[in-house]
Amino acid sequence: MFIKDWKKEVFTIPNLLSLFRLVLIPVYAYIYLNATENYQYLIAGSIMAVSCITDMVDGKIARRYNMISNLGKILDPLADKITQFTLTLCLSLKYPVLRPVLGLFIVKEIFQMVMGIIHLRKGRMLPGALMAGKVCTTILFISLIALVLFPNMHPRFVDAIAAVDTVFLVISFISYILAYFGKNTKVQDLKTE
DSSP states (O other): OOOSOHHHHHSSHHHHHHHHHHHHHHHHHHHHHTOOSHHHHHHHHHHHHHHHHHHHHHHHHHHHTTOOOHHHHHHHHHHHHHHHHHHHHHHHHHOGGGHHHHHHHHHHHHHHHHHHHHHHHTTEEOSSOOHHHHHHHHHHHHHHHHHHHOTTOOHHHHHHHHHHHHHHHHHHHHHHHHHHHSTTOOOEEOOOO
């Protein structure tokens, strides 16, 4: 069975922090999409910064206090991806140059979701995020939060951010393709302890 003990698997500090990050998403979207003043953009950017910090903290707590769970392995990246999607979607409404970044992000995430489901049905999954994926996530969050915090950024800087984000998304996408289909696949059997 995937989840043996609900209290032990679900009600852990890392999982609760991931759920908190999911709750922050609509709050951020509402504030950002209705922002007209610099302080409102600052609030929206601060919400995303809290989300990022919470993401780092939940992983450290999970590893240090042995609170890693199969649910957490799904919930944490899900919170990351929904946050990144919402952040990119909201920003692409203001900065059309980010629409290809959003499109690439969606294609990459759909690929990862489909491959994850296929392997999960076989009792297998990637043991965690790949380093390229972690670096990409960090770059996306830093660059996109900068766009939220500085709504009057010069268009050349916005173009540069879009280009950098595209490069890191492509590298991450290729890394995940190789992890699933490469000669040295990284997919592993789920622990059935």
